Amino acid sequence: MFFKVYNISDADANRSGRPMTVLPDSYRQTLRRLGRALRALVYPWHCLHCGARATHPTLPLCTDCLAALRRVPPGEPLRRLHRLPEAIGCFRAAYSLWYETPEGPFRPLHHALKYGNRPVYAQRLGRLLGETFRDELQTIDVVVPVPLHRRRFLERGYNQSAWLARGVGEVLGRPVAPELLVRVRATRSQTHLGRDARRANVARAFAAPYPERVAGRHVLLVDDLLTTGATAAWAAQALHEAHASGVTLLTLGLAA
Structure with missing residues (x-):
C-alpha cells in the first residue's frame, strides 16, 4: 500500500x-x-460466568451464557412488590429483565457492575433494558435512578443504577434526572438482611428535594435488582409525596 x-x-x-x-x-x-x-485477538474478552470468549467488552457474557439468562415473565415484579403493604398503590407497573439465581450467569455480571468498577456494563445493559421494554414505557416523562447515600457513593465512586438509567434514557429519549430523588440517611447493605430487616432498614430513607419538578410527571424508577421490593417501595413513596402522577419500576434483575 x-x-x-x-x-x-x-x-x-x-x-x-x-x-x-x-x-x-x-x-x-x-x-x-x-x-x-x-x-481483541491477543487479549480476548472473557465471559464472567464460564470464561469462554465474551460477545463484547461491555457485555461480558458469552453467547451460551446470554442464552441461559432466564427472562422474568410479565406481571411477576409487580406481584413481588405487592407482598409489601408499603408498596400497594405505589406503582403503575413494574418490569424486570432477568432472574438472579445463585448459580446462573446473572450473578457475576451483577457483581461486576455493582462492585467491580465497571459502570460501562450498566450503561450498555440500560440500553438493552430500554430496547426490551420500549413499548411498555411510552408514557414515561422522566427517568430517575434509585440513589446511593453520599457516603456509599464516595466509597464506590459511582452508582450503577444511575448508569443503567442513563442507558434507558438514551433509548427512550427521555431526560435522566438523578437529582430528583436522594437518600436522606445512610442505610446498611441489604445483601445479608432478611425481609423484615430490609423493610426497616430503608423505611423513610428517601426524599424528593425538588417536588415542583416531580409533580404531575410519570416517573420511571430504575434500579439494578429487585429483591423484596422494600427499597423500591420507599423510593416510590417519596416520589408520590412530591405528587408524581405515577411511578413505574424498571430493574435489570429480579432475585429468584
Missing part, C-alpha cells in the same frame, strides 16, 4: 527539511480498527 505525500508548511517540516508524510483520516481510522481487532 502506498500513501500520498503531502507538503506542509516550513514551520511544521521535520528537521531534515524534507516534506513529512501525513496519513489521511481514512487510513488512520482503518489502522485504529485494525489495532482494536488485534488487541
Whole structure:
C-alpha cells in the first residue's frame, strides 16, 4: 500500500527539511480498527460466568451464557412488590429483565457492575433494558435512578443504577434526572438482611428535594435488582409525596 505525500508548511517540516508524510483520516481510522481487532485477538474478552470468549467488552457474557439468562415473565415484579403493604398503590407497573439465581450467569455480571468498577456494563445493559421494554414505557416523562447515600457513593465512586438509567434514557429519549430523588440517611447493605430487616432498614430513607419538578410527571424508577421490593417501595413513596402522577419500576434483575 502506498500513501500520498503531502507538503506542509516550513514551520511544521521535520528537521531534515524534507516534506513529512501525513496519513489521511481514512487510513488512520482503518489502522485504529485494525489495532482494536488485534488487541481483541491477543487479549480476548472473557465471559464472567464460564470464561469462554465474551460477545463484547461491555457485555461480558458469552453467547451460551446470554442464552441461559432466564427472562422474568410479565406481571411477576409487580406481584413481588405487592407482598409489601408499603408498596400497594405505589406503582403503575413494574418490569424486570432477568432472574438472579445463585448459580446462573446473572450473578457475576451483577457483581461486576455493582462492585467491580465497571459502570460501562450498566450503561450498555440500560440500553438493552430500554430496547426490551420500549413499548411498555411510552408514557414515561422522566427517568430517575434509585440513589446511593453520599457516603456509599464516595466509597464506590459511582452508582450503577444511575448508569443503567442513563442507558434507558438514551433509548427512550427521555431526560435522566438523578437529582430528583436522594437518600436522606445512610442505610446498611441489604445483601445479608432478611425481609423484615430490609423493610426497616430503608423505611423513610428517601426524599424528593425538588417536588415542583416531580409533580404531575410519570416517573420511571430504575434500579439494578429487585429483591423484596422494600427499597423500591420507599423510593416510590417519596416520589408520590412530591405528587408524581405515577411511578413505574424498571430493574435489570429480579432475585429468584
